Amino acid sequence: xxxxxxxxxxxxxxxxxxxxxxxxxxxxxxxxxxxxxxxxxxxxxxxxxxxxxxxxxxxxxxxxxxxxxxxxxxxxxxxxxxxxxxxxxxxxxxxxxxxxxxxxxxxxxxxxxxxxxxxxxxxxxxxxxxxxxxxxxxxxxxxxxxxxxxxxxxxxxxxxxxxxxxxxxxxxxxxxxxxxxxxxxxxxxxxxxxxxxxxxxxxxxxxxxxxxxxxxxxxxxxxxxxxxxxxxxxxxxxxxxxxxxxxxxxxxxxxxxxxxxxxxxxxxxxxxxxxxxxxxxxxxxxxxxxxxxxxxxxxxxxxxxxxxxxxxxxxxxxxxxxxxxxxxxxxxxxxxxxxxxxxxxxxxxxxxxxxxxxxxxxxxxxxxxxxxxxxxxxxxxxxxxxxxxxxxxxxxxxxxxxxxxxxxxxxxxxxxxxxxxxxxxxxxxxxxxxxxxxxxxxxxxxxxxxxxxxxxxxxxxxxxxxxxxxxxxxxxxxxxxxxxxxxxxxxxxxxxxxxxxxxxxxxxxxxxxxxxxxxxxxxxxxxxxxxxxxxxxxxxxxxxxxxxxxxxxxxxxxxxxxxxxxxxxxxxxxxxxxxxxxxxxxxxxxxxxxxxxxxxxxxxxxxxxxxxxxxxxxxxxxxxxxxxxxxxxxxxxxxxxxxxxxxxxxxxxxxxxxxxxxxxxxxxxxxxxxxxxxxxxxxxxxxxxxxxxxxxxxxxxxxxxxxxxxxxxxxxxxxxxxxxxxxxxxxxxxxxxxxxxxxxxxxxxxxxxxxxxxxxxxxxxxxxxxxxxxxxxxxxxxxxxxxxxxxxxxxxxxxxxxxxxxxxxxxxxxxxxxxxxxxxxxxxxxxxxxxxxxxxxxxxxxxxxxxxxxxxxxxxxxxxxxxxxxxxxxxxxxxxxx
RNA sequence: GGGGUGUUAGCUCAGCUGGUUCAGAGCACCUGCCUUACAAGCAGGGGGUCACUGGUUCGAAUCCAGUACGCCCCA
Numbered sequence: 001x002x003x004x005x006x007x008x009x010x011x012x013x014x015x016x017x018x019x020x021x022x023x024x025x026x027x028x029x030x031x032x033x034x035x036x037x038x039x040x041x042x043x044x045x046x047x048x049x050x051x052x053x054x055x056x057x058x059x060x061x062x063x064x065x066x067x068x069x070x071x072x073x074x075x076x077x078x079x080x081x082x083x084x085x086x087x088x089x090x091x092x093x094x095x096x097x098x099x100x101x102x103x104x105x106x107x108x109x110x111x112x113x114x115x116x117x118x119x120x121x122x123x124x125x126x127x128x129x130x131x132x133x134x135x136x137x138x139x140x141x142x143x144x145x146x147x148x149x150x151x152x153x154x155x156x157x158x159x160x161x162x163x164x165x166x167x168x169x170x171x172x173x174x175x176x177x178x179x180x181x182x183x184x185x186x187x188x189x190x191x192x193x194x195x196x197x198x199x200x201x202x203x204x205x206x207x208x209x210x211x212x213x214x215x216x217x218x219x220x221x222x223x224x225x226x227x228x229x230x231x232x233x234x235x236x237x238x239x240x241x242x243x244x245x246x247x248x249x250x251x252x253x254x255x256x257x258x259x260x261x262x263x264x265x266x267x268x269x270x271x272x273x274x275x276x277x278x279x280x281x282x283x284x285x286x287x288x289x290x291x292x293x294x295x296x297x298x299x300x301x302x303x304x305x306x307x308x309x310x311x312x313x314x315x316x317x318x319x320x321x322x323x324x325x326x327x328x329x330x331x332x333x334x335x336x337x338x339x340x341x342x343x344x345x346x347x348x349x350x351x352x353x354x355x356x357x358x359x360x361x362x363x364x365x366x367x368x369x370x371x372x373x374x375x376x377x378x379x380x381x382x383x384x385x386x387x388x389x390x391x392x393x394x395x396x397x398x399x400x401x402x403x404x405x406x407x408x409x410x411x412x413x414x415x416x417x418x419x420x421x422x423x424x425x426x427x428x429x430x431x432x433x434x435x436x437x438x439x440x441x442x443x444x445x446x447x448x449x450x451x452x453x454x455x456x457x458x459x460x461x462x463x464x465x466x467x468x469x470x471x472x473x474x475x476x477x478x479x480x481x482x483x484x485x486x487x488x489x490x491x492x493x494x495x496x497x498x499x500x501x502x503x504x505x506x507x508x509x510x511x512x513x514x515x516x517x518x519x520x521x522x523x524x525x526x527x528x529x530x531x532x533x534x535x536x537x538x539x540x541x542x543x544x545x546x547x548x549x550x551x552x553x554x555x556x557x558x559x560x561x562x563x564x565x566x567x568x569x570x571x572x573x574x575x576x577x578x579x580x581x582x583x584x585x586x587x588x589x590x591x592x593x594x595x596x597x598x599x600x601x602x603x604x605x606x607x608x609x610x611x612x613x614x615x616x617x618x619x620x621x622x623x624x625x626x627x628x629x630x631x632x633x634x635x636x637x638x639x640x641x642x643x644x645x646x647x648x649x650x651x652x653x654x655x656x657x658x659x660x661x662x663x664x665x666x667x668x669x670x671x672x673x674x675x676x677x678x679x680x681x682x683x684x685x686x687x688x689x690x691x692x693x694x695x696x697x698x699x700x701x702x703x704x705x706x707x708x709x710x711x712x713x714x715x716x717x718x719x720x721x722x723x724x725x726x727x728x729x730x731x732x733x734x735x736x737x738x739x740x741x742x743x744x745x746x747x748x749x750x751x752x753x754x755x756x757x758x759x760x761x762x763x764x765x766x767x768x769x770x771x772x773x774x775x776x777x778x779x780x781x782x783x784x785x786x787x788x789x790x791x792x793x794x795x796x797x798x799x800x801x802x803x804x805x806x807x808x809x810x811x812x813x814x815x816x817x818x819x820x821x822x823x824x825x826x827x828x829x830x831x832x833x834x835x836x837x838x839x840x841x842x843x844x845x846x847x848x849x850x851x852x853x854x855x856x857x858x859x860x861x862x863x864x865x866x867x868x869x870x871x872x873x874x875x876x877x878x879x880x881x882x
Numbered sequence: 883g884g885g886g887u888g889u890u891a892g893c894u895c896a897g898c899u900g901g902u903u904c905a906g907a908g909c910a911c912c913u914g915c916c917u918u919a920c921a922a923g924c925a926g927g928g929g930g931u932c933a934c935u936g937g938u939u940c941g942a943a944u945c946c947a948g949u950a951c952g953c954c955c956c957a
Contacts, residue, residue, distance in 0.1 A: 005919075006920090571894090572908075597919090640898085648907070751914065758917065836903070848941095856902095868903095
């Protein structure tokens with residue numbers, strides 16, 4: 001091991017990760033003697049590479065798992081990836097294009113072959129990257145949502161839900177991605193604020209036989225629309241019945257511009273009078289609101305668009321043109337026909353595809369849906385009643401409002417990469433749903449009464465299932481809970497303990513897993529959900545590859561070490577709060593690694609002299625208590641899932657208490673040996689400190705654990721026992737706090753008087769308070785570089801004085817003290833203390849306070865009063881002595 | 883428009899059940915130190931009207947109401 005002043009993580013990280021794997025420390029098997037602790041990884045997209053969000057998320061999971069393992073739990077962290085149908089299909093299509101192959105030239109089977117090829121080659125890179133971070137997953141359990149068993153589970157669930165009447169086929173307005181050629185869920189749609197154009201078009205009013213208005217001159221109604229290319233799909237113009245401007249048009253018909261088809265004017269309160277012109281064209285096939293209006297008024301539906309967003313023959317005009325080209329052309333033609341009144345700009349929201357970026361087309365289409373009402377109910381109750389706890393709990397409200405307004409889940413996707421929907425169509429157009437072709441055939445023969453039906457007569461649905469329809473089963477399927485519902489793994493590990501994920505997918509993943517948990521196992525999938533924030537850059541933008549504002553996590557690990565990156569990320573990462581990433585944080589993490597490294601170097605460098613007595617009893621007694629007190633706090637933070645707070649407590653314990661205070665107290669003079677007892681205690685403390693550090697900084701702690709002492713073969717810190725909560729002496733902690741304040745005051749005098757550190761000083765104490773300094777004199781001498789401490793009865797003249805813990809301290813200054821400055825300083829402090837005393841006295845003389853406040857609070861106020869009085873007295877005497 | 887959530891130091895955020903010198907932490911900043919584990923360090927220090935206005939209370943950063951501004955979700 002190199003013993004330079006800088007910690008060098010590189011070879012150490014590879015060494016220990018390999019060693020952990022070799023010894024199987026990450027592996028887990030059901031063990032009836034131990035309590036299980038289980039986490040399933042939120043399966044990253046198989047096409048993905050590690051980004052900062054994964055780093056944060058997986059660091060937290062690893063911390064939880066490592067702590068559980070040390071606490072003697074049977075810790076099991078199941079890794080894996082999902083098949084991400086849309087993203088992966090896009091990558092495969094791109095790969096094919098590079099080879100000059102079009103997807104449309106391939107059969108489904110051929111395409112899937114390429115897809116698997118791609119997956120084998122590039123998929124799962126992300127899991128390798130997680131190893132660099134130190135993730136202690138049970139890699140033998142790695143699962144993939146498209147593998148055979150997990151796919152079988154998906155099909156089985158589909159069939160099961162279908163037979164329970166929970167899955168149906170229906171016409172719905174879906175978010176259609178014309179570029180991807182598939183329907184998207186609402187969550188896969190990204191709204192973008194844009195400036196849109198509002199076109200005001202003239203629709204000619206059809207004259208009735210008895211029409212008297214404007215004889216000979218055509219009358220018009222002006223309709224505002226942002227989508228002029230859809231007028232060919234218009235089936236009505238709607239106005240508000242209360243709109244005075246259009247009263248004369250009630251019951252009339254108007255003609256679609258250019259096309260000339262007559263459509264009715266309908267009345268509906270839904271139309272807002274002040275938006276646009278107050279007249280709304282109704283296009284049920286291409287707008288959700290219009291669709292509903294159409295249903296209400298019994299209007300026909302005319303769909304003029306093809307799958308790829310071009311116009312079909314039903315449009316009659318611009319057939320074959322893309323929707324945007326058609327828009328440009330129709331605007332030109334309308335203008336020429338003088339049917340375009342004006343064009344207005346207005347702020348609007350454009351719906352775009354998360355994957356392809358294409359503008360979403362609201363489109364009627366035949367899709368498969370999963371009913372949500374029944375399953376949502378227990379899932380909502382579980383969270384509301386804390387059977388499943390969200391951390392932080394502020395997300396409960398959001399969860400509830402979503403679950404209360406839940407809509408059916410569109411589960412079909414027009415893709416090939418995914419589990420194909422197990423619906424089989426008969427020649428007559430009816431269909432059966434079954435787990436296999438054979439079963440489907442049997443069913444089809446039975447239902448149709450046609451025993452001659454052959455497999456070739458059945459046509460399987462072309463669509464695949466939404467990837468989330470795999471992911472929602474993840475906590476069950478990774479333990480083969482569908483294939484073999486009573487197997488040992490699922491019995492032992494399910495329900496899992498904690499889930500760590502981002503609030504963005506609380507609804508469409510977490511909520512659905514909860515539904516699946518109750519639906520298929522009658523138990524929740526997990527007990528706690530820890531929601532991380534989003535990692536943003538310094539300007540608050542979400543880190544993303546497309547923005548190029550995200551550092552490569554592996555570069556960071558290379559530069560700062562995995563431990564540094566892990567702790568750095570966690571420093572300012574409260575649960576549920578977004579994290580503003582700054583490389584400074586990682587630097588701080590790296591510096592912390594280095595601090596620990598150097599503390600180790602100090603201890604390792606000492607020679608022991610067995611004959612020496614132990615001069616450090618007080619320091620040892622104090623740190624023991626200090627550690628236990630801090631540990632109680634750390635455990636409290638963990639129990640509340642305040643991981644960042646737990647880290648900060650560890651950080652302060654290590655840096656301030658252990659390094660700055662304890663080690664400085666016990667450190668022998670340079671090149672002097674240390675006594676046996678102190679060394680033993682210190683090595684023991686170092687071990688304890690390394691243990692509480694281990695979940696956060698696994699590599700460094702494993703290294704130092706082995707360097708600190710000879711270890712037996714399987715004696716690794718990763719499986720060392722977590723400290724136990726122990727009693728601590730509050731008194732010595734408080735006393736030391738006062739003593740350290742005295743030390744700080746001495747150092748302050750040194751600093752403000754420009755007295756060098758290596759020049760020792762004398763100190764006199766005029767004791768008036770309760771603290772017995774005897775056990776602490778050695779510590780004050782050492783930390784304050786004091787050569788002599790004397791107890792005095794009278795104030796010392798010609799000295800700088802200060803008051804701590806009710807006692808007055810003097811540092812004699814050979815001669816020149818700036819009396820005026822000293823007086824001013826003392827007066828200022830006196831004034832402050834008097835003010836403080838006043839407020840306390842006022843409180844105590846308030847009868848209602850004394851009557852109303854609890855005993856402890858009053859006692860405390862009295863103590864404050866006494867302390868302040870003592871301090872004032874001391875300050876006054878110092879002033880007099882000047 | 884509906885719902886949620888937030889506003890505390892220059893920045894990022896703690897502050898739990900109202901009560902300790904409660905106004906805190908980390909970073910940043912200032913001053914002095916290459917002191918013998920660590921300059922990726924040591925020692926010391928400055929910095930806030932707890933968004934605003936009212937209310938409840940002996941007592942409010944904390945509880946309640948309203949206002950302003952921000953963010954998120956849904957329409």
